[in-house]
Amino acid sequence: MVSPPWCSPKSRQLTLQPNNTLTLSFEGKRKASCSCQNRNMSPRRQTPFHLKHVGKEHLDTDIQAHTDTNIHSHPHALISNYSTLNQQTETLLDRLQLQDKFQQKLSPADFLQIRPPGKQMDHVTSEKDVAHTFLHRLIMLDYGARYIAVRPDSPGVTTESDNTEIDYSDLEDFLKTSADTNEKEKARVHPMDVQMAVFHCSDSFLKQMMITKLSQCQYALPLLVPDPVTKEIQFPLWTFREITKTWKVTQIKDNSKIIIKKSVPVYKAETPLVSFFRLGSLSVSKSQLMNTLINNRHDTFFHRNSSGSTKSRYLMDGVAEITWYCPAGKPNDAFNECIAFCNLHGDALSHKKQCDILIEKSSINVFLVASLQSNEGSRSFISSLFQSDKPLICLTVNDSRDAVKIKNGNYIMGLKDKNHSDVCEDLKRIIREVLFSLDGPILKPSFQLEAMAELSGIRVDETDPACQRGKSAAMEIINLLKKDNMDVSKVKDEFLPCQGQLWHQWSKIHREMFQLRGNIEMEKSRKEQNLMKIRQKQCAASCSKLMKLFTGSLSLMRQKQTDREYFLKWTQIFVDVLSTDDLSSVLQSYDKKWSEVLALKNKWDKSDLLLKTQTELKDISKKLQSVTFGLEHIFREMGQIYEAHKTTHRESRHTDWPKYPELAAQLMISGHPMELMDGDAGHVPLTWISSLLEEVIKKLGDQRVFVLSVLGLQSSGKSTMLNTMFGLQFAVSAGRCTKGAFMQLLKVSEEMKKDLKFDYVLVVDTEGLRALEVEGNNTLHHDNELATLVVGLGNLTLINIFGENPSDMQDILQIVVQAFVRMKEVKLSPSCVFVHQNVTDVAAAEKNMDGKRRLQEKLDQMAKLAAKEEVFNAECFSDVIEFDIQKDVKYCAQLWEGSPPMAPPNPGYSESIQEVKNTILSKASKSAGITLSQFKTNIQDLWTALLNESFVFSFKNTLEIAVYRKLEVQYGNWTWSLRSNMLSIENQLHNRIENGKVDDVEQSYLFKETSKKYEEVRKEMTKYFENDKDREILAQWRGRFEIKIKEFHDEQVNRVKRKLDRVIQQKKACKKLDENKSEFENKLLQKSKELAHKLKDKAKDEEELQRQFSSVWSSWVTELTADIKPVEDINLEQDQLTILQELGFELPLTDESKRSGRYKKISEVGNYSGYMKTGGNLLVDSYNKYKARGAFSHEEQEQIRSLIDQAEKESRGGIKNKHVAATGYTQTYLHEMANHVTEKVQKFLSERKYTLNKEFTIDLLLYVFYRAESWIQESHKKFKMSNDPITYLESKKTQFYTVFRSLCKENSSAVVLGELICERLKVSTLEAVCNKTAIDLAGKMRCNFPAFNGTRQDLEKHVLKSLAKKEEGKKEENFDDFITYIINPRRQTEAFIKAEVEKYIFRDQKDEAVEILKKNADDIKTTVSQALFSATQKVQNQRGDTDMWLNEFSNVLKDELTFDKICSENFSDIKDFHFLKEEIEKGFTSITEKMSSLSLDKLKESRQKPEEILIDQLCNCCWVKCPFCAAVCTNTMKDHSPDGHSTPFHRPDGIKGWHRRDTVEFSVNFCTTNVSSDRSFCLKGDSEKYIPYKQYKTARPPYDTWRITPDGSKLAYWKWFVCQFQTQLEEHYGLKFEGSGAIPDQWKKITKNEAIKSLDEMF
16 A cells, blocks of 8 residues: 555545645545645745544544645645555556555465466456466466456457547547547556566565566566555565576686586576666667567566556566576577676666666666767766766667777667667677676676675565564574584484484385294394384484474474464575585586496496496485485474384473474475475385374364375476476475475365365375486386375376387386276276376377377286286276376476576466366366375375285275275164064064964065165165265275175064064964863863862961962862873983993093083194094004104194084084974984084094094084083973973963962952953063063163174174283183184174173163163053053943953054963953953052062073174174184175175284194294295195295185285284283193294283283274
8 A cells, every 4th residue: 555654554544634734535445535625825834734643543643744845835746646656556456456465465375276277368357357367377387477468258348459440530530539548558557567566465475486486487576676655675585585597607628618507596696787777768678678688589578569568557667677697508698607687667867776776786787868968967877977987888779879988898889770689789799898808807796686685775575573583593503504514415414313324224124024034923023123223213313403493493483374484494595505516516426427327338348337337326326315405304304203202102302292293284284295205215104194194184174185196207397397287386405306205285265165075185296206316226116116105195196298208108107007007906096197298299189199199009008017017907008097098198388488598488388287287177076085084094005005015915995994894883783773673573473473363474574564674774875875975985885785785684584484483383383282271271260269169268368378279289280181291301411321322432431521521622622632543443654654743733633623613513503403492302313413423523534644532523422412402401491381281380370379369369250360361461571571671782782882883893802802801810711711712703702792791781781771671661561551441442332241351452462462362251250341450450560560670680581682682683794714813804794705804803823723834833923924924835735835925815715715914913912812821822732832933022021901902903
């Protein structure tokens, strides 16, 4: 905002009271107007002016100004002059929509965002867009940004630039229009006013970016700028700090010419300065003349004939612009040295201060004047300059004389009737003569930008307090580095010790952890110790003063973003200066030596010399690494300090390390690049990167990002492309391309968020592939590793190809295609765009089509080669990735328009890059990106896989696994909904069958009953798959899970059908008893009545009544069942002994086995060698072989165990098919089991070279009997209850005693029937309440209990925790449980579920269980009340009898309770059914009240048991065991193909008895370590065939059905187990932890808590 010098820029109103009062009002934000109250001021009087400032703060300030009579004689002139200037600037800012930005400056963040792609780059439709478009195009290196036409899109609108034809009748009319035309001319905004307006409205960082871009566009830069408000001269030194100028000079050495390249920060460059001035108004353009002089192909300075130029400009007068001529080291160079040229805009006499400064600093001053004769002022000014020692060139516009030398260094030359080219040639000659004369250095004073800051009378932008604070902090660091004149190559070793040799050594050892050899676990343990020692050394070395200063400054400036930005910029500036000279020298040496290597490679007979030269090249390369020093190395050190302390868990003097991720996260959020992969060590610091991203997530939230990866060969213009495309400034050390991989966040603008589904673009830029710096250092592996990492991380990969060199193309394509093949194999689907840079003719369609064809052929060829190498089937590139050669290949013009260093950027380059950017955004709009947390996980997965030799076998998609685990949890919820619904239906139908209401259950009926719940579940599934945030990942499993849910539903229907069919079968089997029940009950009722009649006088003596009733009850039962044979009890133990004797097994052997109880553990025996038969008919050689060895091999042990498991499983399955509950038990069943087992053993032994003794077969038979025993007894008990009349009648004794007692009291039939009904309801209510409570408790635990409400993996984790947490004093018992888990994990899991259910119900949540039971009892009471009401209502309405009442009552209860039919004949005299209802309600209330205090132990007797429900739900999963370590698969679904089996709980294979062949040495190796080692294993059944662990997938089943990722032996749990139970394991298996199986010392340090904690860390 323009205001008088005495007025604060914040002023809004200047008020002058009447009589000598001036009013200057600021309306709105920038509109100004003025008025004067008194127009009759005395012309000679001193007049006080009172200026009243009324601002927003409502502060009044009176300023009294005494001015001289001349000024006061024309007060309007003063105010008018100020007002006009103010008005012009304000209007300009308004037109450019910058009125708010003069004080609230624009910043880089306003422009470095993802914005909508520009539709029209050559013009805008409104002036308000000009400023922003100028900056955007400038950022994209479009030098056409300086002139942006304004053309409204509407065809009906014309502008001042339109060529409109007007019909003038005569010359007078035409001349009259001149004023209007002039007004039109004024209406246009001068292009340089746009530039300077943006400059004035930008903060220092945007100014710096803007000036750097102008320099790249070969435009002149503002050197001295008048402040538009105060007119103070500003020197924007800060804006030059990032500009480096490069040129070549020719020197003569030893009579030969040598071209030397110089690259110097422009603010430090010491060059001659040639300044140009004009005096007065001229017909010749000074700026145009300078352009011809410096670069006749490009307008370095804007001039009056440039496009868009207007007569009026408001912000350029008094601005001095500077540029540099940089020679290319060629004969046609205009000058042989770098020269600075300065141009003062406007009349020099009007800008005396700028003129004086430039005259003083210049080596040569060039003045343009109209004529030295006509203007006295000009002549006297030039005359004074001629008197000085400064060389002067005077160009007179109206004079045609040739160049005349007045005296040394002073020339006069006329311009009249001369063309610019001739004039410029003369000027070049004169300047060369003056600058390079032999008259001594006095004629060649050097100009340096930095020295300008020392001038008085100008304001340097770097005096800003924030800039000074940042500089001071940076100076502390640089002073430290310069202390004692330390060699730059030693700085990193001295001040950044953690990232040097220690970090490289750590990286090397860490890589070796994935390629272990020999005694793997011992070797791994040693390496882990070495890694820890290195980390400890890093901790000890991490307190360098440099890092304290750097991190301390960052911490202090945490809340001051501007200070922090200055600090970082200053630090980088100083560091670059420190290393530039050394780096330049080493680079020259490297280039020279590299040229020698290339030359020697073409000479076949120079092999020794070549080897020597290559060694020298490597030494230079190391030197190059040591002198390369930038901010990225300091950040790398922060990462290493953090990792070291985090790993060792040590507190040290360096107390700030926990804050490092937060400090780095702040920088990353503000747009700073962060190193992802250390290019020097070739390693990703995962701990640091993870913590850094976690901090970013804390600050931003888990935002969605679109990851753009960029790949390209070294020096292929990749960083320039990214800088042009997005304005990115990746971490580039001075003179070096990016090394490693860096990530940088780009915010998506609000206007773009409606088109994109993410919040940021995260760009991952890489070190150039095939970099010379790592040549010969395993380059191909490094490149493939880097390419695979970034391709895997990217949602889109930008592949940058430079030039048309076929070999260069082949290099990049080979690397990239192999990376894409790997992604295809691990089911990652990135997309790609090829950018072909530096193409000579982008517009040549035919040539491009041919280029695309050749690229397609090359890609197809590379895809075949890569697929062959990766053992993958692909015929063409499109088999690997979705790729359209027409859309996904972009051609870019060459960057420079001409030859550097004076060439400007090619406008076609900017257009091409814009097109590429639009393509990227178009592809991005179709992607949802990934969250930052997912990105973090992807880094871990990809890098872990890359560390292994086989990426595809090693890759573990943690994100995908996490999504799948969530899906498994949902699957568990869906199946539970179906199961619990089915349990309710089953209960209802079971009651109906028992009540005789149903005698057949159709499958169709069950499907109909479950259809509603099934549809609900399907809708939930659809919603989950379609709406979940990870729906793209979930899509691959949708079809399979929908099928699985249908299969589960159908299986549940079939299961319930089978169960109910067995109930119906059982019901039919006891039909005879059912038919006799009514007869029995009638007779018992009659006998009760008779006895009651006899004892009615003793009705009050309860004990006598009970004694009398009991005395006759047995005789009644005997009498009633005299003709019926009772069902006998069974004696399974005797039957088993009989069968064993019949099979020929001696009784003493059987007795000994029974007495010891060893048969119960036969499936868990560690060593079956005790069962080996050592005599008999065994062949001598086989006998000697086994005797000599003394034990079975591990494989033979497993075969015997498998025989035991199969025999038990098949036998138990066979007996369960006998329906013992319906048909009863017979000894034949055990005979069949025994025969099956003995036949199986005989068949097994017939295929072996050894035999087993009798004890084995006896133990196996007893084990099989033992496992089936409880089921047989339970089933026979049910059979007896259903079919034995004596048992049935005995169960009714309580009911009939109640009736008998009531009859004794001479109660009415209604009372007796009520009591009988209540007695019957008591039993069925108990059963119903318990069944319902069991289901409810199972549901509660399923939803709330951590072990049961997750995935199969969660359950496994809790099982392992429970095993570890058992009491210390019961070590042997604990070990037995572990062995059960190892051998039979399902059995131990079921035992865990039972134990947890019991603990939950009877201890932890007892009150909750009781409440559930009470609620269910109340629900039954409500149901019974409804049944009573319904039955009574119906009888009263229909005048029914007792039979109708009983039928209706039973019918209402049929779904909820079993209710045996009561013969109504005995109660036909009941008429008052309301009374009956009340009697039953009274009796039933008593029952439900007792039910509320029922012992929970009754749940153990119910038909439905919570533990069994949960076992069915949780154990119906995969139980396949790892063929190496026997860890069980943790997939929630039983059949989860095509996914392989997997588990995170792999363990040392010795735990299952694996040992080294022909020794007793345990194996302590984890299979997750073996698969990344050089070891091999022997296939089962083939003692000679060995397979490398790395190729285990190539082995036959079961090996190839497993997915074992090389995670190493991370799980501390099993290491603790081995140490805790070492003795027990040795005794159990008869092996020893010695030799190659010795337990590593590190394992012995693991505590139980650490072991348990490690289970959680596996997720």
